[in-house]
Amino acid sequence: MTRINDTSSPAIAARAGMAPLMQHSSLTRFLIARVGSITAQQMLMLAISWHMYDLTSSAWYLGLVGLFQFMPGLATTFVAGHCADRMHRGKIVAACLAAQAVTAALLAISTMTHVVTRDLLLGLSLVLGAIRPFQMSGQQALLPMLVPQPLLARAMALSTVVQQVCIIAGPALGGLLFATGVNALYLTCAAVFCVSAVMYALIRYDYVAPPREPVTAATVLAGLRFVWSNPLLLGGISLDLFAVLFGGATALLPVYAREILHVGPQGLGLLRSAPAVGALCVGLVLSRRAIRNSVGKKLLIAVAVYGVSIVAFGVSRSFPLSLLLLAISGGADTISVIVRQTLVQLETPDRMRGRVAAVNTLFIGASNQLGEFESGLAATVFGVIGSVVLGGCATVLVSVAWSRLFKPLARRDTLH
Known part of the structure; x- marks a missing residue:
């Protein structure tokens, strides 16, 4: 469950019920830049994962890629x-994308000169992991500044639709470029990152530099204290953490593509894109008609559906059925993402959004990157299929447990 067609066209936006949103030029720039950055990131991660498996033929090293991306985020x-609460958020994101362009270029050069190794891939994974918190904190805290608050839930849904279009297109395009050579894929990523960085740097919003105050442990960790003291936010963010930590199967998709479904790198691109297809469909529905009641209950049900679909995917031997099950998991995940992210933004004052987004980023990183390591470790112990099935079952149990442990979340009726 990773946290994508031209949605910026006024005609398409109107059909999706998004015409009022697209009147905001800064939001349009944000979405265009988001298309490029997510597409490039998806292609880059596809290339690194397949490249690592091609070098090592080991699920363990696929898991290490996720662990090495997670560890620097802790620091x-x-x-x-x-920084996201003290600096211009668009420029922070632009700097992060420029750094990723350099990383992709280094991978291309090392591949062309035949010096690429598993250690180099792991080292650059550390770099990407260190960059990601700055990018995600800036992005999450930036969006509420671009639209009026009454339109925020729909803007979140539209942003999710754009994300899912890119998650569909990125791996599919990456798979095609991989057929011409991994160098072409890395160089394309570098170019797209550069263009997206320029777009983010051009985003304008009412930025007022906050009053200077000493940088202390208390100010840096204020977001963590804010989330910890709010059972609604703590429940929503931790639900995503444990659901994806156990239920994510992304790290093992190269194994499924090669050893179980026998579909190669092009099939891997489709497998990575399939969750986004389901997410796109659900996101389009929610961008037109937001969830209005019983949001907590629907959030928990969506997480349970996600877990069940992962269990079924784990035992599937049919490529079309596997694609369908991954699409269902993506659709269920989108409900969770939109509800959770909207609650986080609406429950957080702007002066705290960057630091709360950082906490959310840490939990997302733990669920995605640490979840990839957990998948690789579990696959080593229980086998690939056993790892995926047990993880999906654990996700269902998490949904049930959270309905009891976090009553404010389970009983939340509306987003506002």
């Missing part, structure tokens, strides 16, 4: 949130 997340 940079809270600093990233503090």
Whole structure:
């Protein structure tokens, strides 16, 4: 469950019920830049994962890629949130994308000169992991500044639709470029990152530099204290953490593509895109008609559906059925993402959004990158299929447990 067609066209936006949103030029720039950055990131991660498996033929090293992306985030997340509340958020994201362009270029050069190794891939994964908290904190805290608050839930849905279009297109395009050579894929990523960085740097919003105050542990960790003291936010963010930590199967998709479904790198691109297809369909519905009641209950049900679909995917031997099950998981995940992210933004004052977004980023990183390591480790112990099935079952149990542990979340009726 990773946290995508031209949605910026006025005609398409109107059909999706998004015409009022697209009147905001800064939001349009944000979405265009988001298309490029997410597409490039999806292609880059596809290339790194397949490249690593091609070098090692090991699920363990696929898991290590996720772990190495997670570890540096522990050191940079809270600093990233503090920066997002003190600096221009668009420029922070632009700098992060420029750094990723350099990383992709280094991968291309090392591949062309035949010096690429598993250690180099792991080292650059550390770099990407250190960058990600700054990018995600800036992006999450930036969006509420671009639209009026009454339109925020629909803007979140539209942003999710754009994300899912890119998650569909990115791996599919990456798979095609991979057929011409991994160098072409890395160089394309570098170019797209550069264009997106320029677009983010051009985003304008009412930015007022906050009053200077000493940088202390208390100010840096204020977002963590805010989330910890709010059972609604703590429940929503931790639900995503444990659901994806156990239920995510992304790290093992190269194994499924090669060893179980026998579909190669092009099939891997489709497998990585399939969750986004379901997410796109659900996101389009929610961008037109937001969830209006019983949001907590629907959030928990969506997480349970996600877990069940992962269990079924784990035992599937049919490529079309596997694609369908991954699409269902993506649709269920989108309900969770939109509800959770909207609640986080609406329950957080703007002066705290960067630091709360940093906490959210840390939990997302733990669920995605640490979840990839957990998948690789579990696959080593229980086998690939056993790892995926047990993870999906654990996700269903998490949904049930959270309905009891976090009553304010389970009983939340509306987003506002």
